[in-house]
Structure formats: C-alpha cells, structure tokens
Amino acid sequence: MTRGRGKRLSPDFKARVALEAAKGHKTASEIAQEFQVHPTQISQWKRQLLDNVPELFESTAARARRTPSAEEVAAPLYEEIGRLKVELDFLKKKSSPAQGVGRWLIETEHTELSIRRQCELIGLPRSQYYYAPASETPENLALMRQIDKQYLRTPFFGSRQMTHWLQRQGYRVNRKRIQRLMRLMALQAIAPGPHTSRPHPAHAVYPYRLRGLAIEHSCQVWCADITYIPMRRGFMYLMAVLDWFSRYVVSWRLSNTLDTGFCVEALDAALDQGQPLIFNTDQGAQFTSTEWIERLKAWDILISMDGRGRALDNVFVERLWRTLKYEDIYLRGYDSPTALERGLGSYIDFYNTERPHTALDQRTPAEVHWDHMPET
Missing domain, CATH: 3.30.420.10 (Ribonuclease H-like superfamily/Ribonuclease H)
Structure with missing residues (x-):
C-alpha cells in the first residue's frame, strides 16, 4: 500500500529519507519499510536532493561574500520564534501529524513518559505508531530472482511468456503481478514491437553507429x-x-x-x-x-x-x-x-x-x- 497517501510530509522528513537513499547503505525496499513511504517517492526525493545540492553550496558561498545587515541577523531569530510558536500551537491542539512522521518523535527509552503519554502529547494514534508497513514479500523477492534468472536465458520473454513459464514451474501467479515485478526490475522483452525500449518522451534518440563497423582496438x-x-x-x-x-x-x-x-x-x-x-x-x-x-x-x-x-x-x-x-x-x-x-x-x-x-x-x-x- 502507499505510505502517507493524502498526508502532508514535512520537508525535514523528506530530506531524511533522501539522505538515507543517497548513502546507498540500504535498498529501496528497506528504506520504504523503515520510513513507511513508497519506493517511488524515495527515488523522487533522492533525485531532488542531488539536483539541489550545487544550488545550496552556491547560495551559501554567496552569503559568505557579503556582510549581513542587522535585519538579516535578526531574521533567523524571528523565524525561530515563529517556528516554536507554531510547534507549541500544534502540541496544544494535538493535531495528528502526517503518517510516518510523528512516530519518529517517540522516545522508546524515555524514563518518565510512557509511549502512550508521548503519543497523546503529539496527537499520534498508538495504532499508527505500532503500524509496520509491508515491503516486497519474501515470495515476491523469490519470484523476482526466478524472473531474473530466466530473463538471462530468454531475454525475449515478455510478461505474458514469463507468466506462462512460471506457471509451468508450479508458481500460482497471474500476468498482472508479473508485469508489476518486471517493471520494478526494469526488465523488458528484447523483441520487435512498439514497447521494447522507452526513452523519455522529451529526450532525443541517436542512431545506432556500430552496424558494419570494424572494431580493432580498445577505447574505440x-x-x-x-x-x-x-x-x-x-x-x-x-x-x-x-x-x-x-x-x-x-x-x-x-x-x-x-x-x-x-x-x-x-x-x-x-x-x-x-x-x-x-x-x-x-x-x-x-x-x-x-x-x-x-x-x-x-x-x-x-x-x-x-x-x-x-x-x-x-x-x-x-x-x-x-x-x-x-x-x-x-x-x-x-x-x-x-x-x-x-x-x-x-x-x-x-x-x-x-x-x-x-x-x-x-x-x-x-x-x-x-x-x-x-x-x-
């Protein structure tokens, strides 16, 4: 299921997920399960983070080249005061935070406040705190492994033929499920047809230049x-x-x-x-x-x-x-x-x-x- 659908996720939360993805220490499935978000969101936030990093350093360097005015010095203080007031109002109203965000405010090792009381203070339903989202099941991961092996032997198998092959091996699967898994694996049948290769519609495509070419040395x-x-x-x-x-x-x-x-x-x-x-x-x-x-x-x-x-x-x-x-x-x-x-x-x-x-x-x-x- 989609994590946080219909909820507003904070920029801080998105940044944490993007940084975790950028580290490359975990798979997208593991990150999705940990933060309760969809793998597609992880990919989008990671791309946004990497695209905006140069602008961040450029703006930081530009600020360092000039002396800030009194108003500029005071602006962050006023901003911080305003942020604290908003957070205080939030706690008073006990508004429910976005799914997948509030649960990270809970301190499981707190010596004075129980998890129940912490959930009450931040307005988080305990059922949401204890909810554990599902990533790809072990059965789907096993299926993806079999699809990958068979694809290496028969790269011309599309989702229809791959489904039939898996069914003959004793797997109870339908084509819709195999289509989803093959999309996730970025696998497409290598065979003539209208959907064998899908470039971005706004990107240019270049001709194949190797037909009949004699390749005679390295770095050619x-x-x-x-x-x-x-x-x-x-x-x-x-x-x-x-x-x-x-x-x-x-x-x-x-x-x-x-x-x-x-x-x-x-x-x-x-x-x-x-x-x-x-x-x-x-x-x-x-x-x-x-x-x-x-x-x-x-x-x-x-x-x-x-x-x-x-x-x-x-x-x-x-x-x-x-x-x-x-x-x-x-x-x-x-x-x-x-x-x-x-x-x-x-x-x-x-x-x-x-x-x-x-x-x-x-x-x-x-x-x-x-x-x-x-x-x-």
Missing part, C-alpha cells in the same frame, strides 16, 4: 547498461561501462534507485581512465537524459543507441550480466548493499585481471585492453 567503442541485482532482502541496480573490444569493465556503480545520477558518476569515473570514440547504450531514460548526453558531447564522443527491438546491439554487456550473476551474485546471495559493493569489487577485479576469456584467446580483459590501446 564503449557501451553501458543497467541491470537488476537480487539480494536476500530487497535489490539494487548496477550500472557498468564496458570496453567493446576487450570486454574490460572500465567502471561501475551501484544504486538503490533507478536514477540518472549513479550512471553519470560511473561515466565520469570511466572518462578519468580514457576516452572512447563512440559510446553505445540502449534508449533508456538514463542514457537519453540531458546530463548524460551533455557529458558525452563535452568530450566529443559520438553517441550511438540500440535500435528498438535489437537483441544483439549491446550483446557484450548482456553477456557480462549473465557471467557476473551466475558466477557471483546467485552463488553468494549478498544480504546488504555494503557487502554487495565489496563483493562486486572483488569479482569485477577478478573478471578484469584473472578470468581468461575464450573470445580473447584465453587472455584476460585487462591484458587485451592495455595491449591494444591506441597511440596518442
């Missing part, structure tokens, strides 16, 4: 993609930048929300190591966003995007996901984002520097990548 073509990472409790999203020629993972980032910020961070980390001639992605909203496109243009990189329903346009990064999940993710079952980040760091280092590839004549991606760098 990079590609990027995002995948769903199942965990014991909740899930995360992984974005990686891959060199097309060497299969070398140039950079990667994790996020508990499906936003543009962590993709741009991975791109910046990759550009610190080199610069490709062409960058290929799918038509997802993260890769058609203004931030992503402007970054590539600033580096004079040609932009390439997969065609709609083209299953093989970004095949190498899809193979990376299959290898990573079957050789690490599914075997270890990470139980926290911190453990997942450490584990992925170890595995990707192993993948780059120790794991031989048949397609690379049993050499590692790192060997091929650095041996075939173009002369500058």
Whole structure:
C-alpha cells in the first residue's frame, strides 16, 4: 500500500529519507519499510536532493561574500520564534501529524513518559505508531530472482511468456503481478514491437553507429547498461561501462534507485581512465537524459543507441550480466548493499585481471585492453 497517501510530509522528513537513499547503505525496499513511504517517492526525493545540492553550496558561498545587515541577523531569530510558536500551537491542539512522521518523535527509552503519554502529547494514534508497513514479500523477492534468472536465458520473454513459464514451474501467479515485478526490475522483452525500449518522451534518440563497423582496438567503442541485482532482502541496480573490444569493465556503480545520477558518476569515473570514440547504450531514460548526453558531447564522443527491438546491439554487456550473476551474485546471495559493493569489487577485479576469456584467446580483459590501446 502507499505510505502517507493524502498526508502532508514535512520537508525535514523528506530530506531524511533522501539522505538515507543517497548513502546507498540500504535498498529501496528497506528504506520504504523503515520510513513507511513508497519506493517511488524515495527515488523522487533522492533525485531532488542531488539536483539541489550545487544550488545550496552556491547560495551559501554567496552569503559568505557579503556582510549581513542587522535585519538579516535578526531574521533567523524571528523565524525561530515563529517556528516554536507554531510547534507549541500544534502540541496544544494535538493535531495528528502526517503518517510516518510523528512516530519518529517517540522516545522508546524515555524514563518518565510512557509511549502512550508521548503519543497523546503529539496527537499520534498508538495504532499508527505500532503500524509496520509491508515491503516486497519474501515470495515476491523469490519470484523476482526466478524472473531474473530466466530473463538471462530468454531475454525475449515478455510478461505474458514469463507468466506462462512460471506457471509451468508450479508458481500460482497471474500476468498482472508479473508485469508489476518486471517493471520494478526494469526488465523488458528484447523483441520487435512498439514497447521494447522507452526513452523519455522529451529526450532525443541517436542512431545506432556500430552496424558494419570494424572494431580493432580498445577505447574505440564503449557501451553501458543497467541491470537488476537480487539480494536476500530487497535489490539494487548496477550500472557498468564496458570496453567493446576487450570486454574490460572500465567502471561501475551501484544504486538503490533507478536514477540518472549513479550512471553519470560511473561515466565520469570511466572518462578519468580514457576516452572512447563512440559510446553505445540502449534508449533508456538514463542514457537519453540531458546530463548524460551533455557529458558525452563535452568530450566529443559520438553517441550511438540500440535500435528498438535489437537483441544483439549491446550483446557484450548482456553477456557480462549473465557471467557476473551466475558466477557471483546467485552463488553468494549478498544480504546488504555494503557487502554487495565489496563483493562486486572483488569479482569485477577478478573478471578484469584473472578470468581468461575464450573470445580473447584465453587472455584476460585487462591484458587485451592495455595491449591494444591506441597511440596518442
């Protein structure tokens, strides 16, 4: 159910949720359960926080460059007095606070006031304080894990075929439920059709530039993609930048929300190591966003995007996901984002520097990548 629907959530509460999401120490499901909000709200507030941070520091620097007047010095004091008066009136009236906010004012270890009395003072129904919202059930998380495994084998399965396959495995599910879970996992069937790839309607789409192109050295073509990472409790999203020629993972980032910020961070980390001639992605909203496109243009990189329903346009990064999940993710079952980040760091280092590839004549991606760098 939606948390706090029809209620007004305070800016302070939204900031706390956004900061918790920005830390990346918990999955969106865990944050949603802790703060009693919908995962979609978490993603929106996190994006607003990250977008407004530069303006915050700019305004702080501007204020520091000038001497405040007496009125400006007194203004925060009057504002604080007004805020305290509002809070006092609120306590006198015992108005019910927004769901998911008032419960955090309760001090469970208070030595003089019981929880009952504290709830009375802030006007919070005890039933609301003790309410524990439900996140994704263990059954749904298990289903999402099976969907993810089957999608790696049959990426052309849409929700209809995935539903039939799960039913044949003995799961009692309907298509509506599988559609919701696949949307949550950001999975779509790779097959021709009107809904195979959905860029933001206001974003430009670029042509596919790799058809018939001979790729002969490292940093000629990079590609990027995002995948769903199942965990014991909740899930995360992984974005990686891959060199097309060497299969070398140039950079990667994790996020508990499906936003543009962590993709741009991975791109910046990759550009610190080199610069490709062409960058290929799918038509997802993260890769058609203004931030992503402007970054590539600033580096004079040609932009390439997969065609709609083209299953093989970004095949190498899809193979990376299959290898990573079957050789690490599914075997270890990470139980926290911190453990997942450490584990992925170890595995990707192993993948780059120790794991031989048949397609690379049993050499590692790192060997091929650095041996075939173009002369500058």
